[in-house]
Amino acid sequence: MGKKVVIIGAGVSGVSAGIYALQAGYSVEIYEKNKMPGGECTGWNRQGYHIDNCIHFLVGCNKDEQLYKMWENLGVISDSLKIYRxxxxxxxxxxxxxxxxxxxxxxxxxxxxxxxxxxxxxxxxxxxxxxxxxxxxxxxxxxxxxxxxxxxxxxxxxxxxxxxxxxxxxxxxxxxxxxxxxxxxxxxxxxxxxxxxxxxxxxxxxxxxxxxNTAAIPEGGSVGLVGRMLAKFESLGGKLHLGINIVKINIVDSQVVSILGNNGEVIKSDNYIWCADPHYLFYNLIDEKYLDKNLRYMYDNPQGYVSNTCYQVAFGIATEEDLKLPKGSIIFPCDEYDVAGETHNFCGMRVFDYDETLFPMEKRVIQCNILQNDENYAYWFRLKNKISLYNQEKQRLADDLRLRIEKKYPQLEGKLIVLGTYSPVTFTTWCNAYKGGYMSFNPQKGYKNKYVKSTIKGLNNLYLASQWIQTSGGLPIAAASGKFAIDIMKSSR
Ligand SMILES: Cc1cc2nc3c(=O)[nH]c(=O)nc-3n(C[C@H](O)[C@H](O)[C@H](O)COP(=O)(O)OP(=O)(O)OC[C@H]3O[C@@H](n4cnc5c(N)ncnc54)[C@H](O)[C@@H]3O)c2cc1C
Incomplete structure (x- = not known):
């Protein structure tokens, strides 16, 4: 069709939108601020260990479902790919x-x-x-x-x-x-x-x-999932630009005419799809008057719509011995410890040992993920201004958790290496995530699920995707949002 689409954000929603747009005959370029794609669906290596930041479970791993077909189309899942249940x-x-x-x-x-x-x-x-x-x-x-x-x-x-x-x-x-x-x-x-x-x-x-049986983990974890999506995107002719932060959106007469990268590049297209956190778009790049009414309602009622975020620590297990650890996610009572001014007396940990390609016997990982809310986010945000205190606090908490894990599983004593600690602010820095949200809003008692349109009232050629189109969020919503944006864009041509 010769029409060009520019996508902002190479997270799962952005790459999904890219694939669906290419399949619909558009030429597509994605601009991503980070040096690597994936957004929150990411992982990284530390001291020879792999930290999988995202996939605890992926919904849509059951062949009989529509979601499976979506993941298949995006290159995420195939009959030959190993799935861990x-x-x-x-x-x-x-x-x-x-x-x-x-x-x-x-x-x-x-x-x-x-x-x-x-x-x-x-x-x-x-x-x-x-x-x-x-x-x-x-x-x-x-x-x-x-x-x-x-x-x-x-x-x-x-x-x-x-x-x-x-x-x-x-x-x-x-x-x-x-x-x-x-x-x-x-x-x-x-x-x-x-x-x-x-x-x-x-x-x-x-x-x-x-x-x-729909929740499972495809081989290669979060990085593998994104890598396969990107391979599909590029095989269809899509182009990805990394390390370019979009800092301005120029609007003339209800049309986006260009966007500006932090490298000074002026990028022009027929259509634009914002595939990142919408709060950043509406409060930093375009006038708040364009804000979707459901999103506004959720931003204005933080007591009813809490962002899901967390403090995390990853430990490497420094031995090849079979330590007879439990599988997957486990919770257990422990001595009290404080996180963001709140006292906890349970510890939750997850053992990463299922995927030989990421966690071979000598490189198994344990992660603790402590759920945090808006108030906790404010605590971490304030602390981040005093960087040495912030780092100290993250380390203190990592040590507290390590001691509690070692007390519960003495066979781990002296074998846990702190690989990294992450606060809710990490997700803001990494992805411009509103209040460090790693999933979309979590509606509280008395507050309904809300849905956000892919179109923006008053703007003809800018569309929205991302996990934030629906409460709860997560990978399936993010990926589907990319498809929805393209479906709506096609139908409004
Ligand atoms: C610790 C953790 C555990 C999780 N566990 C699961 C799980 O088990 N199962 C599940 O389904 N989901 C899980 N999720 C949620 C899942 O990762 C997200 O729902 C999904 O990745 C969001 O994708 P997205 O494309 O909507 O947004 P993002 O991943 O935020 O992608 C947006 C992209 O846009 C980029 N960007 C932002 N602003 C700009 C700009 N101005 N210019 C250029 N680029 C920009 C960002 O850098 C980012 O790469 C987890 C997330 C985390 C953090």
């Missing part, structure tokens, strides 16, 4: 008792019921609801924000089995959900994975991703 969502070890949210739902139900027969009714409800939520998948055919009534009804019908779970848990916080159970261990299991103000439905729905 974890035995459980997460487990808890406490006082010698281990509880697992097994991917095999009936196995988990049995384990939970044996431990807590007094919670028979609530446990059965939880597992029954998880089963019914297996039909819920992030949408990838049509953008919910642009759906016509018929498409909306079709979506509603496809999720009708989930209505019981949505009614039961959709308006409940984790804290309220936990209070439904009597057993001390069941309460601890559900209380200490997500933050207490999270919506209970996120916990049940995330578990359902495991029981329905």
């Amino acid at each position: 974890e035995p459980y969502f997460y487990c808890m070890n406490m006082d010698g008792i281990t509880l697992h949210l097994w991917s095999d739902l009936e196995k988990a139900r049995k384990e939970f019921l044996e431990l807590a027969p007094e919670d028979y009714k609530e446990l059965n409800l939880f597992f029954d609801c998880a089963k019914t939520l297996e039909c819920v998948k992030p949408p990838c055919d049509y953008s919910i924000a642009h759906m016509n009534p018929l498409q909306f009804i079709k979506l509603g019908m496809s999720m009708k089995d989930a209505s019981k779970a949505i009614n039961e848990y959709g308006k409940q916080s984790i804290e309220e959900f936990v209070n439904r159970f009597k057993n001390h261990y069941i309460r601890a299991m559900f209380k200490n994975y997500f933050n207490s103000n999270f919506n209970a439905l996120s916990l049940v729905a995330s578990y359902a991703f495991f029981t329905s």
Whole structure:
């Protein structure tokens, strides 16, 4: 068609938009501020170890689903690619008792019921609801924000089995959900994975991703996923420019006429797609008057829409010995420690040992990821202004966590090397992420899911993609948002 599309941001949404635009016959160039593509879906090497920053699980790894087809089209998944399926969502070890949210739902139900027969009714409800939520998948055919009534009804019908779970848990916080159970261990299991103000439905729905076999990890992790997407993009003729920060957007008569790179390059195109955090666009590069009404509502109601962010530390395990560590994600009680002024008494860690190409026996990694909210972000942001204190605090926390892991697993004593620590501010620096958000907004009790259009009212040739088009975010939403932006752009030609 000879029409040119310029994409800003080479995260998963940007490269996805690039592939769909090329497949629709456009010529495409992507501009990315970092020296490497991937955005938040990234990983890096430290001291010979690999730190996978992103994929704990990728939804869409089940062949029968529409999402699988999207990942296949983007080059992310193929029949020949190895997929790692974890035995459980997460487990808890406490006082010698281990509880697992097994991917095999009936196995988990049995384990939970044996431990807590007094919670028979609530446990059965939880597992029954998880089963019914297996039909819920992030949408990838049509953008919910642009759906016509018929498409909306079709979506509603496809999720009708989930209505019981949505009614039961959709308006409940984790804290309220936990209070439904009597057993001390069941309460601890559900209380200490997500933050207490999270919506209970996120916990049940995330578990359902495991029981329905859609959540898994493709070989090569986050870097592998992005690398395969980029190979597809380039094989179709797309061009990627790295290390160019877009610092200005020039608008004349409701049209973007050019954008400016920090290297002074003036970039002209017929269409532009913003595939990065929209807060940065609307509050730094274009007039706030263009702001989507749903996004504005979420920015204006931070008590209802909390950004998901985290403090992270990665440890290398300096031995080839089989240390008999648990698989995947585990939580356990520990001595108290403070993070951003709040006291914690549980530790969550994840063992990275499943993918030989990234984590061979002599290079296994443990990461702790402590969920942080807006207030915690403000704490880290203030601290970052005093860089030595900021670094000291990150290191202090890493040491505290190392001691707690070593106490729990004495076989690790003296074998953990701190590879790196990351605060919520890291994601702002790396990706211009609003409040360090690594997923999109997390709606709190009483606040509804919101959807953001790919179009911008008042601007004819600038479109939006990114995980922020939908609450919760994540890789499937980011990738689908790229497709939606191209679908809408094609239809508005
Ligand atoms: C620790 C962590 C764990 C996660 N775990 C999972 C998981 O297990 N499963 C899952 O599905 N998701 C997970 N996610 C979320 C997932 O990484 C994101 O949803 C997804 O990568 C977001 O993609 P995006 O394209 O919307 O945005 P981004 O990744 O933010 O990409 C935007 C890109 O735009 C660039 N950019 C910004 N401003 C400019 C500018 N002015 N000029 C040029 N370029 C610019 C940025 O540098 C960035 O590369 C995790 C994220 C993190 C950080």
